[in-house]
Amino acid sequence: MLSKMLLAFSSICVFHVGFAQQSYGNSTVSALFAYGDSILDTGNNNLLLTLTKVNFFPYGRNFVGGRPTGRFGNGRVFSDMIAEGLGLKTLLPAYRDPTLSDDDLPTGVCFASGGSGLDAITARIQGVIWVSDQVNDFQNYITRLNGVVGDQEKTNQIISNAVYLISAGNNDIAxxxxxxxxxxFQYTVPGYTDLLVTWTRDLIKSLYDMGARKFAVMGTLPLGCLPGARSMIGNVLKICEVFSNQAADMFNKKLSADLDNLSATFPGAKFMYIDMYNPLLGLINNPQANGFIDVTDGCCCTPTSIIPCLDASQxxxxDVAHPTEKSYQTITPSIIEAIKENLA
Known part of the structure; x- marks a missing residue:
């Protein structure tokens, strides 16, 4: 159990809404595709030979039916809420879920894998799905989608009008x-964060070459303020660990600046940066404003919370690395509006 908790700190079903329509509801977003790590993973790790999976109680305690689905939290996760906010579906299914329905393909799926990252080493040491392999899954998805819609032009429309949500870098740094x-031992923090930005651009290029045009790229969480970082040996006061936060902030600033300049490199594409660092830091620094009580500990599955708390909404x-469903619910509305404004 301890090894799972350490990996969790480090790592950082389904409603059918019909085929994508030409008007795509109230926006020009046809589907949502999610790539990266556990912030977005909706169950792709369940059948992998890895300790980095959470398809067991008490995970999913507040999910529909109170069942664990492989989502790294007590209920729905960030990718589910973005899909709902865009009017696509309430839950974003995992592509590697063996029960995935063809009916769900046109409005998007999740390729993200808890514990993964931009660095190949990050995925390899945990036995999870590297982002480049997630792109390979997307290629297989396109073939399957084409068989479902039965028209290459419709497939192309879905691919080009979808939002591509990316969360990567958390595990590479943490x-x-x-x-x-x-x-x-190979890189300074500035050198490694430069590499992470370059690898993000490589991921975007791979998806762009396959028809993707709308990219919403997330920065990292305030990694030093995660309960796992606060609980490191010697941190008696459970203060935020400064070095991880500095590296995360450095990467985020470089990533945001790079995205601002990518339109010239990828004609016809749109890019937006999603700040996860400051909104979560806002909840941590001013918890009472949104009804939170505890910001230093996880509700569940930590050395100090072996017995889960009674009310995760507080x-x-x-756990040691992942926000509660309520935290996501608190920060997502403004992000959804920004996606609609910049990408829809």
Whole structure:
């Protein structure tokens, strides 16, 4: 159990809404595709030979039916809420779910894998799906989608009018650089964060070459303020760990600046940066404003919370690394509006 909790710190079903319509509801968004890590993963790790999976109680305690689905939280996760906010579906299904329905394909699926990252080492040391392999899954998805809609032109319309949601970098910084120190002997923090931005651009190019045109790219969480970071040995006061936060902030600023300049590199594409760092830090620094009580501990599955708390809605974090459903619900409305404004 301890190894699972350490990996969780490091790592950082389904409603059919019919085929994508030409008007795509109230926007020009046809579908949502999610890539990256556990912030977006809706169950792709369930059948992998890895400790980085959460298809067991108490995960999913507040999910429909109170069942664990492989989502890294107590209920729905960020990708589900973005899909709902865009008017697509209430839950974004995992592509590797063996029960995935063909009916769900036109409005999007999730390819993200908890514990994954931009660095190949990050995925390899945990036995999860690297982002490049998630792109391979997307290629297989396109073939399957074409068989469902039966028209290449319709397939192309869905692909080009979809939003591509990416969350990567959390585990590269938290695990590969600071926890295992695999890259720390090779690169300075500025050098490694430069690499992460380059790898993000490579991921975007792979998707762009396959028809993607609308990109919503998330920055990292305030990694040093996660309960797992606060509980490191010697941190008696459970204060935020400064070095992880500095690296996360550095990466986020570089990523945001790079996205501002990508339109010239990828003609016809739209890009937006999603700030996850400051909204979550806002909840941590002013919890009472949104009804939170505990910001330093996870409700569940930590050395100090072996028995889950009674009310996860009072906690900013569910476990050692992942926000609660309420935290996502609190920060997503403004993000959804920004996606509609910039990408729809």
């Amino acid at each position: 695990i590969t650089y600071f926890t295992t120190m695999t890259r720390r 906690y900013v974090f569910w």
